Amino acid sequence: MKVIGIAGPSGSGKSTLARHLATEPGVVHLDADALAWATYAPGGPAYFPLVARFGEDILAEDGTVDRARLARVAFATPQAKADLEAIVHPRVMDEVRRAIERHRDAGTRILLVEGALLLASPDVDRSLFDAVLWLEVPEEERRARLLDSGLDRKAVARRLRAQRDLVPPQDPRVYAVDGRGEPQEVAERVAELLRAWGGP
Numbered sequence: 418m419k420v421i422g423i424a425g426p427s428g429s430g431k432s433t434l435a436r437h438l439a440t441e442p443g444v445v446h447l448d449a450d451a452l453a454w455a456t457y458a459p460g461g462p463a464y465f466p467l468v469a470r471f472g473e474d475i476l477a478e479d480g481t482v483d484r485a486r487l488a489r490v491a492f493a494t495p496q497a498k499a500d501l502e503a504i505v506h507p508r509v510m511d512e513v514r515r516a517i518e519r520h521r522d523a524g525t526r527i528l529l530v531e532g533a534l535l536l537a538s539p540d541v542d543r544s545l546f547d548a549v550l551w552l553e554v555p556e557e558e559r560r561a562r563l564l565d566s567g568l569d570r571k572a573v574a575r576r577l578r579a580q581r582d583l584v585p586p587q588d589p590r591v592y593a594v595d596g597r598g599e600p601q602e603v604a605e606r607v608a609e610l611l612r613a614w615g616g617p
Contacts, residue, residue: 418517418520418521418525418526418527418528419526419527419528419547419548419611419614420517420527420528420530420545420546420547421527421528421529421530421546421547421548421549421550421611421614422529422530422531422532422535422536422543422546422548422549422550423435423529423530423531423532423535423549423550423552424531424532424533424534424535424536424537424549424550424551424552424585425533425551425552425553425554425596426533426554426559426577426580426583427533427559427563427576427577427580428554428558428559428560428562428563428576428577429552429553429554429559429596430552430554430562430596430600430603431531431532431533431552432448432531433600433603434552434596434600434603434604434607435448435529435531437600437601437603437604438527438529438604438607438608438611439529441608443524443525443526443527444525444526444527444529444611445520445525445527445528445529446529446531447513447516447528447529447530447531448531448532449509449513449530449531449532449535450531450532450533452509452512452513453505453506453509454484455512456505456508456509456512457481457482457484457487457505458481458482459480459481462508462511463504463505463508464482466504467482467487467501467504467505468482470500470501470504471487471490471491471497471501472490474486474490475487475490487501492579502534502538502539502540503540506534506538506540506541507540509532510540510541510542510545513530513545514542514545516528517545527611527614530545530546533580535549536549536551536585536586536588536591537583543588543590546590547590547614548590548591548592548610548614549585549588549590549591549592550592550594550607550610551585551591551592551593551594552594552596552603553593553594553595553596553597554596554597555597556577556581558597559577560573560577563576563577592610594606594607594610
């Protein structure tokens with residue numbers, strides 16, 4: 418089984434690409450962001466560490482972590498952001514490891530692990546991946562995609578500004594992919610790489 422990461426800044430088309438590719442037999446899409454949110458759930462492995470670090474003000478009335486409140490305090494300073502990542506990302510990697518074992522046993526041919534920070538966080542174990550695809554899309558095209566998704570202009574501007582310096586590391590397992598154009602076009606480009614790696 419090949420484990421392929423899909424990374425890139427907001428609006429680069431990671432989720433859309435992963436969903437397209439996962440329609441092929443033997444290809445499975447794993448959303449690392451969804452795994453992260455699951456660690457926040459009451460009783461989840463990150464829940465009490467997050468409350469201990471950031472306080473009960475991050476909780477909604479029902480006791481769940483309010484992601485908007487958490488974001489406000491966790492992204493207020495570089496240290497708070499690093500603390501958030503140090504709490505959540507290692508726990509997400511534990512879930513990814515378990516998923517890799519499950520899918521290997523189930524006979525999955527390619528496991529696609531999609532995550533915005535796969536190549537940016539020091540707490541991500543990149544040795545788990547056979548390769549990571551980095552989607553390259555000009556900022557203006559990403560802006561248009563994010564606006565089309567329903568985000569308001571201020572939220573889009575914040576995302577783009579926060580990720581303006583996000584670039585992939587120099588690593589022979591990282592492959593830059595042209596993410597411009599229609600989803601099917603991008604999926605066809607990536608499918609060529611997957612076929613070279615024994616995929617569909």
